[in-house]
Amino acid sequence: MQRRWYTAGAIIAGLAMVATACTGGTGGGGGTTKGEIIVASDQPTSGGDASDGIPAQNGIQFAVEQAGSIKGFKLTFKGWDDTVNGNHDPQKGAQNIQEMIADAKILGMVGPNNSNVARAMIPIANRASFVMISAANTNECLTQTFPYCEADTGTTPAKLRPNGVNNYFRIAAADTFQGPAAADYAVDTLKATKVAVWSDNETFGKGVADKFSTELQKKGGTVVVRQDFDTKTTNDWKPFLTDAKNKGAQAIYAGATSGTKICIPRAQMKGILDVPYMVPDGGVNAQCIKDAAESAANMYGTVAAADANQNPDAIGRAIDANGGNLPSREQVRKAVSETKNFKGTTGTYTFDPNGDPTSPTMAIFQTKGSPLDWVFVKQFGVGG
Amino acid sequence: MVGSLKQARVAFVEAPIGRLVNLLVILAVLYVIFILATKILAQGPSYFLQILTYGVANGAIYALVALGYTMVYGIIELINFAHGDLFTLGGFISLFLLPIFGADASKAGTAGIILPLIAVFLVTMLICGAINVSIERVAYRPLRRAPRLAPLITAVGMSFVLEGLMFLWKGPFNLPYPNLLPTTGIAIGGATIGLKDIFVIALAAILMVVLALFVSRSTLGKAMRATAQDQDATELMGIDINRTIAATFFIGAVLAGAGGTIFGLYYNTLVFDLGFSAGLFAFTAAVFGGIGNIQGAALGGLLIGLITAMWDGYMESTWTQVIIFAILILVLVFRPTGLLGMRVPEK
Numbered sequence: 232m233q234r235r236w237y238t239a240g241a242i243i244a245g246l247a248m249v250a251t252a253c254t255g256g257t258g259g260g261g262g263t264t265k266g267e268i269i270v271a272s273d274q275p276t277s278g279g280d281a282s283d284g285i286p287a288q289n290g291i292q293f294a295v296e297q298a299g300s301i302k303g304f305k306l307t308f309k310g311w312d313d314t315v316n317g318n319h320d321p322q323k324g325a326q327n328i329q330e331m332i333a334d335a336k337i338l339g340m341v342g343p344n345n346s347n348v349a350r351a352m353i354p355i356a357n358r359a360s361f362v363m364i365s366a367a368n369t370n371e372c373l374t375q376t377f378p379y380c381e382a383d384t385g386t387t388p389a390k391l392r393p394n395g396v397n398n399y400f401r402i403a404a405a406d407t408f409q410g411p412a413a414a415d416y417a418v419d420t421l422k423a424t425k426v427a428v429w430s431d432n433e434t435f436g437k438g439v440a441d442k443f444s445t446e447l448q449k450k451g452g453t454v455v456v457r458q459d460f461d462t463k464t465t466n467d468w469k470p471f472l473t474d475a476k477n478k479g480a481q482a483i484y485a486g487a488t489s490g491t492k493i494c495i496p497r498a499q500m501k502g503i504l505d506v507p508y509m510v511p512d513g514g515v516n517a518q519c520i521k522d523a524a525e526s527a528a529n530m531y532g533t534v535a536a537a538d539a540n541q542n543p544d545a546i547g548r549a550i551d552a553n554g555g556n557l558p559s560r561e562q563v564r565k566a567v568s569e570t571k572n573f574k575g576t577t578g579t580y581t582f583d584p585n586g587d588p589t590s591p592t593m594a595i596f597q598t599k600g601s602p603l604d605w606v607f608v609k610q611f612g613v614g615g
Numbered sequence: 616m617v618g619s620l621k622q623a624r625v626a627f628v629e630a631p632i633g634r635l636v637n638l639l640v641i642l643a644v645l646y647v648i649f650i651l652a653t654k655i656l657a658q659g660p661s662y663f664l665q666i667l668t669y670g671v672a673n674g675a676i677y678a679l680v681a682l683g684y685t686m687v688y689g690i691i692e693l694i695n696f697a698h699g700d701l702f703t704l705g706g707f708i709s710l711f712l713l714p715i716f717g718a719d720a721s722k723a724g725t726a727g728i729i730l731p732l733i734a735v736f737l738v739t740m741l742i743c744g745a746i747n748v749s750i751e752r753v754a755y756r757p758l759r760r761a762p763r764l765a766p767l768i769t770a771v772g773m774s775f776v777l778e779g780l781m782f783l784w785k786g787p788f789n790l791p792y793p794n795l796l797p798t799t800g801i802a803i804g805g806a807t808i809g810l811k812d813i814f815v816i817a818l819a820a821i822l823m824v825v826l827a828l829f830v831s832r833s834t835l836g837k838a839m840r841a842t843a844q845d846q847d848a849t850e851l852m853g854i855d856i857n858r859t860i861a862a863t864f865f866i867g868a869v870l871a872g873a874g875g876t877i878f879g880l881y882y883n884t885l886v887f888d889l890g891f892s893a894g895l896f897a898f899t900a901a902v903f904g905g906i907g908n909i910q911g912a913a914l915g916g917l918l919i920g921l922i923t924a925m926w927d928g929y930m931e932s933t934w935t936q937v938i939i940f941a942i943l944i945l946v947l948v949f950r951p952t953g954l955l956g957m958r959v960p961e962k
Contacts, residue, residue: 459933464892469669470928
């Protein structure tokens with residue numbers, strides 16, 4: 232729950248910043264005689280995800296309307312809903328993006344909210360060189376090629392981009408950044424250099440645990456124990472925890488989700504060792520606090536922090552590139568891909584060739600307070 | 616049957632390729648033992664003692680569940696797949712009963728914990744027994760003379776029914792189970808033997824000894840053994856075999872109910888599909904020790920608990936299950952009837 236207001240808040244604040252910057256860039260507004268440019272959005276604004284989708288859409292609309300005009304073009308907003316039967320729907324997303332592409336005035340869109348919807352939209356938009364910027368998709372296989380992507384998601388970044396050029400960008404940190412962010416926080420803030428790591432042996436869990444270990448070693452830390460469990464049949468983590476204690480672990484990192492018992496070992500730490508317990512976003516929820524029982528305090532979780540889109544900024548540069556005339560979609564796409572050192576509220580962004588931010592922002596949440604809950608403590612740029 | 620199997624095995628072992636395979640297997644086993652021994656020596660005796668304690672406590676729980684499988688198999692040669700889920704249901708029922716009997720983790724001592732716990736144990740065991748007797752009446756008894764596969768499939772069906780009911784009752788999430796046992800322990804040579812571990816091991820041991828005495832000394836126990844040997848002859852002797860078989864299911868479920876409660880108290884968490892994996896390991900334990908053999912089930916459970924804890928504590932836990940089943944295969948190749956031998960008559 233904590234994540235939602237936080238994400239939505241970041242989008243609105245960030246978009247406001249972008250809008251202000253763009254208005255300044257137009258030299259005090261100027262005329263709007265050259266025509267109309269529309270920025271679209273695709274969000275789940277009804278159904279179960281509406282608590283994410285509505286604030287996001289409002290934020291995008293606010294930013295676009297705040298900007299008002301750009302280099303003589305009137306800037307307007309149009310929103311689409313990708314919900315069907317109360318749930319975000321990839322097919323609806325695909326239909327939405329076809330409608331957007333059919334409207335020549337729409338030069339780009341912000342969204343979607345969900346990675347599986349993005350997977351359906353990207354190829355359609357790619358054929359039309361139509362630029363997409365998401366503030367919320369975190370699945371790494373949307374932009375990066377890993378051996379497991381085909382098996383896990385049924386597709387690869389290359390297959391998603393039949394044109395061969397990238398049209399999809401995101402400000403949210405991919406899941407691959409969660410492990411490194413936790414390792415940075417462990418070493419820099421918690422001063423824990425000896426860490427015991429376990430994973431649920433699944434794609435996500437083992438992935439974050441491996442990347443945590445790599446970053447920890449890069450920062451001079453040591454993985455004192457490493458285990459991968461079949462969590463369907465494992466009930467007892469005490470041998471692992473005792474091993475960790477004997478080898479002087481100063482923190483435990485768990486690569487898993489609530490569905491794979493991520494915080495059950497936390498409860499079993501009672502009486503064995505009392506050190507911080509770190510989890511990826513799959514554990515940052517109420518179930519984890521319940522599972523950790525009496526040991527629920529002093530857990531740390533990483534969550535991808537979302538920031539604004541750079542669309543209006545890039546459209547402005549595309550107009551410049553076209554000598555002040557209405558730019559083509561390809562020119563907008565190129566301008567977005569060339570975004571460098573764009574200042575958002577949560578950090579400064581540059582896109583890499585995959586469409587990922589080079590230094591995405593991750594947020595750290597900690598369990599504290601009474602009643603215990605996940606509380607935002609810090610955010611910082613990772614990598615870059 | 617056994618004779619021809621033995622001949623085939625002897626023929627295989629004596630063939631050159633068989634010898635080579637045997638040699639490789641022996642080398643692999645020795646290598647694993649060597650690695651494990653090095654790690655055990657490197658980590659020191661107190662760590663070993665600690666892991667041993669966890670292993671015995673885990674094994675005690677597996678043993679309680681394994682007894683239910685082995686008793687039912689011993690008497691009617693049915694693998695009661697629903698037994699693991701009955702174990703989980705025992706945990707669910709006790710979780711439901713705890714507040715009713717006034718168990719309160721904040722109140723220490725007799726009134727707050729001990730008396731309510733005794734009551735919860737007894738009522739849970741009775742309810743589980745009654746449920747299992749009903750299951751036997753509905754799903755197994757009508758099929759007693761049917762081909763072997765029919766009751767096996769109804770057993771799988773009952774397993775899904777029980778899982779489905781628990782899913783409906785509490786949903787798909789992990790359920791927190793109150794931590795009523797003291798979390799302190801006794802320090803022995805650098806290791807801490809938790810009172811929780813002692814409680815689990817002692818209670819399981821008491822239940823198993825009572826069961827063994829019951830089966831070997833009481834009249835009903837004698838009737839059970841007779842039914843296991845020859846149902847028709849037993850019936851001719853004037854023994855009500857329906858009642859005897861129902862009693863077997865009742866006793867198996869009583870142990871499963873106790874096991875589920877002990878699991879909840881020990882791990883402080885339950886989930887509706889726990890019975891699938893717990894049941895699989897318990898059944899494996901029963902085969903390990905020699906299915907149909909009560910002491911064998913206890914030994915098998917203990918061994919599986921120990922292997923799991925040792926492997927998780929010293930080696931890579933990714934391979935824990937591979938190791939358990941590799942050992943099972945080895946044991947069965949050399950002793951097809953399990954460690955202590957099957958107590959099933961030749962037919």
